[in-house]
Amino acid sequence: MKRTRGGFGAGDRGLATVWAAVTTATLCAVFVAVLALGQVVSARHRAGGAADLAALAAADQALRGVEVACGAADEVAVAQGAEIVRCDVEGEIADVTARVRFGPYVPEVRSRAGPPEELPPPR
Template sequence: MRWRRKGAGDRGSATVWSVMAMTALGLVFGCVLAMGQAVVVRHRAGGAADLAALAAADHWMEGGKVACAHAARVAAAQETRLVRCAVYGEVSDVTAAAGSAPLSTEVRARAGPAGPVAPGVPRGPAGHVGSSG
């Protein structure tokens, strides 16, 4: 008959608990990093969309294609891609995308003159200028 010391069955349990704690902390840290990266991608897309909309609105008199070409160049300079661009009179409406799967996002932005919109400019849902229909 083999005699056991009292508490001998707990030998090595600290190692198991330590490994489990490190694994849990690693998972939490990974999730926090992924969330931070998602925020960065969202801000990059938002900034690029704003700048591209301003570029398109600045060149509206040259026509929609030229204005959207300027917007595409600005978006590319921000390391994003222009998904959609439309120019309605003096108002530009663009969508820029940033990131890659699974952390990718699209942001829509509009730019144009302050004040009332000129007659004949298409209006989208809830009276917003530049519907995406």
């Protein structure tokens, strides 16, 4: 039995290979985008944790002076794999901005720490 060239679907030969290649390329692109987004989120969380801990360390040493407080913040940030971009201490309140380098991403996070506000007396 011989195949005829003009039958139903004769112009679709090899189309499944093209669709498979396009689908595979699209799925790979989506996978790369999801991985990149995960790296961005991870870098942001690392910067946030480092900024929070550095601000707490600076607030703990705030009464000893700005240099001592910011030195403590810098020590903690370096231990977390971050660097201090800005450190400001006013009274007992520390305001610290930390940066983490994670591949091409360099998020900066600001954090404040100090004593809790006093609550009004109960009625």
